[in-house]
Amino acid sequence: MRRCEVKTTLIETQDLASPSRRYFLTATSAIGGGLLLGLGLPARPEVRDTLTTDAPFAPNAFLRIDRAGKVTFVMPMIEMGEGTYTSLPMLIAEELEVDVDKVALEHSPPADAYINPLVGVQMTGASTAIRSMYVPLRRAGATARVMLVTAAAQRWKVDPSSCRAENGMVVHAPTGRKLGYGALADAAGKLPVPDKVALKEPGDFKLVGTPHRRLDTAGKVDGSAKFGIDTRLPGMKFAVVAQSPTFGGKLVGVDQAKAKAVSGVTQVVRFDDAVAIVATHTWAAKQGLAAAAPQWNAGPNANLSTVDIVDQLARASEKPGAVARQDGDAAAAIAGAARKIEAVYEQPFLAHATMEPMNCTVHMTKDGCDIWVGTQVPGLTQAAIMKLTGLSREQVRIHNHLLGGGFGRRLESDGTVRAVQIAQQVQGPVQVIWTREEDIQHDMYRPYYYDRISAGVDAHGKLLAWSHRITGSSIVARYNPAWIKDGIDPDAVDGSADQPYEFGAVQVDWVRQEPPGIPTTWWRGVGVTRGTFVVESFVDELAADAKVDPLAYRIALLDKKPRAKTVLQIAAERSGWGKPLPAGQGRGIALCIGFGSFVAQVVQVSVDNQGVVKPTRVWCVVDCGVQVNPDTIRAQMESGIVFGLSAALYGEITIKDGRVEQTNFGDYRVLRINDVPQIDVSLVKSLAAPGGIGEPGTSCVMPALTNAVYAATGKRIRKLPIANQARVAA
Amino acid sequence: MITLNVNGKPRNLDVPDDMPLLWTLRDVLAMTGTKFGCGMGLCGACTIHIDGQPTRSCITPVSAAAGKRITTIEAIGATPAGKRIQAAWLALDVPQCGYCQSGQIMSASALLASKAKPGNQDIDNAMAGNICRCGTYPRIRAAIKRAAGVKDAEV
Secondary structure, eight states, rough: OOOOOSTTOOOGGGGOTTTTTTTEEEEETTSSSEEEEEEEEOOOTOOOSSSSSTTTOOOOEEEEOTTTEEEEEESSSSSSSSSHHHHHHHHHHHHTEEEOOOOOEEESSOOOGGOTTSSSOOOOOOOOOOHHHHHHHHHHHHHHHHHHHHHHHHHHHGGGGGGGEEETEEEETTTTEEEEHHHHHHHHTTOOSSSOOOOOOOOGGGSSSSSOOOTTTHHHHHHHBGGGOOOOOOEEEEEEEEEOOOOTOOEEOOOOOHHHSSTEEEEEEEEEEEEEESSSSSHHHHHHHHOOOOEEEEETTTTTHHHHHHHHHHHHHTTEEEEEESSOEEEHHHHSSSEEEEEEEEBBBBBOOSSSSSSEEEEEEEEEEEEOOOOOOOHHHHHHHHHHOOOOOGGGEEEEEEEOOOOTTGGOOHHHHHHHHHHHHHEEEESEEOOHHHHTTTOOOOOEEEEEEEEEEEOOOEEEEEEEEEEOOHHHHOOOOGGGGGTTTTTTTTTTTTOOOOOOOEEEEEEEOOOOTTTTTOOOOOOHHHHHHHHHHHHHHHHHHTTHHHHHHHHTTOOOOOHHHHHHHHHHHHTTTTTTOOTEEEEEEEEEEETTEEEEHHHEEEEEETTTEEEEEEEEEEEEESSOOHHHHHHHHHHHHHHHHHHHOOOOOOTTEEOOOSSTOOOSOOGGGGGGOEEEEEEEOSSSSOOSSSHHHHHHHHHHHHHHHHHHSOOOOOOOOOTTTGGGOO | EEEEEEETTEEEEOOOOOHHHHHHIIIIOTTTTTTOOOSSSSSOOOOOOOTTEEEEGGGGGGGGGGTTTOTTTGGGGHHHHHHHHHHHHTTTOOSOOOOOHOOOOOOOHHHHHSSSOHHHHHHHHHHHHOOOTTTOOOHHHHHHHHHHOOOGGGG
């Protein structure tokens, strides 16, 4: 028997236990005075501060205190709505003993110091912000606090143990003397960095675990918050880009004269597969593009449609795949079972449709390249531009911004690469904007996945064995092949190979099948979202087959997962699980264990006599271990639920004649305020290691919704989106 | 030349008559609080007020605003309704990524200015044109009610 247990995805949470594995602490006296506490690799002084570009020195640190006592935190993660610009400062402030509302925040530049230890690159994604930074940022705060206390004790010639830090000051308790951090920063910067500092026990937390107002809200209610698209530079031009509508097509003609005849158009920039119109404002650029009327050669995918891609997936799924998990002999057990139950699940291509369309502003200069963009991966973006331009790392300066939505889209650098290609032909700075149509038609998509799954049950419906073959595109193989282990893409089988239920034999394997010409990438919840949909739908099918309540069926298979059982039971209690509903209504339940968190959800739906599915209530219970900012956890669950409902109800990118059929929010429908159910979020208190919260809410809600449709109508949804599938049964 | 009244200030602009207000504000006047989202009036990110009426600036040419009062997110806090909406947004931590929130606040402020005690249906009608991909809708609804002093039981 071979057992290849695939732990959840790309991350190793046990790294939390040895936070110093990668990091070491450095401290220096900051130029201009004060304490500059670094956590990570040695400084590269040429890396510039991204917010104050005239700053005379480069922060390589998470924390800076100047002589005036101003405390600045440099955020290793970018804020895209998930709340890290509040929760991460809370971690530092908790140990540093400063008022978190008074600290200044800066975006981190690309630098090794900010590498996310759970993924090995500088990345905000995979719901890792708190998981990766829970210990390192508290250690950064505690180390600075110890050094400041030591500096004060030396100045007063007293025992450091008679001093304490509070509210940005060191206090000598016996005499009542006080010194602010600013007055101590120079002296603290000259001290050796202590090898070990004691971190607070969770029971002693004053900030962590208590709801705290977001630090980024003020700028987001008065229009002053700056996203990449808000970059404005003297002499800046504006460009729109059009890529070949068919994947792999080529530009064959552009009416340059007509484009340039549009008032404000300054330049037409041609590429092999795209054209950009540069102008004095975006409107002129858009008008210029319409006038340019680009002509395309459709290329090798001219006849491609979704049906072809699904056919290819279906055929590929008949071949054996790379085995991700094998407990016992599932094939034999299913063959020998009283009955075999089988199903095929399909999940479509999806766009991200971030509210801020893709954009990037670039200024190519004699000594390099400045890039203003919002990115989840500043380091990878910098590397991509170095490769494109041949410039050195120091010459490619990334100025990161708040992200108007990420959801995985801004883990890619394709837009920045294109913007730099355009800027290489433009004098002065240029802002390149993807129109919404271009953003949707040239996204990089959540891949289409095709899952065959079967189970063997005995005469009483008891589950004996399970076989699951997953077929689809490998994002990892393109993004970071080093993450592939033993021939298995850990993302492709995430949420599937590690499905939590215990019974008899299990086999999970994976077949890689790439859609021709269509770029694929991460999408909120990644493999967990896809795997959870299949596993939780099929478990529901098995419960129905056994004529057992879906909640009771799950609980019986979760003896070794007490946290999973608990969230399911609380969700059931809160939702009134089991209480009768009127005809046409139903409740569905699902469990998601992912990103280090346990989430259970009950969705209640009504299905009208036209077959229109309306989710009316969602109960969500989350145990994410230690909670940093509980209100952010609630907000992320609400967010994940709405995002997942949009996808499960309507989300679908389809291909016809080699191009994406959808163009804008009119035909790529997402939830609006009148579509949103009442959402009830409950948090389970826990002292377990913190888990991620940005994604599991999305992963859990899709099967909970389709299971509710089954409960309401008897129609099992095996292919997303639901669209009008409930019509048949209604 | 066209003269626009933007947040109480006259602005003389040399732009084409058919240029949408969105690009005039963002690219010519460098007022970036008003956001580009879809360009077709489908998402509401670009919502401004013209004579107090919520208007999608991405499909409204400058010529349609001549002689009228344009109010943007940068100045909505100076109106009584806008001030209450912003305060409620802060109190409930409505924004996540924040990109759509200028438009949400402009639509919500217009609603509150026109209806002191909006009910759920009023909120749906006024806000259904504004998309939020972060899913802040439950908090948007709660914040509008808070700004209006409406309790859930009253609607």
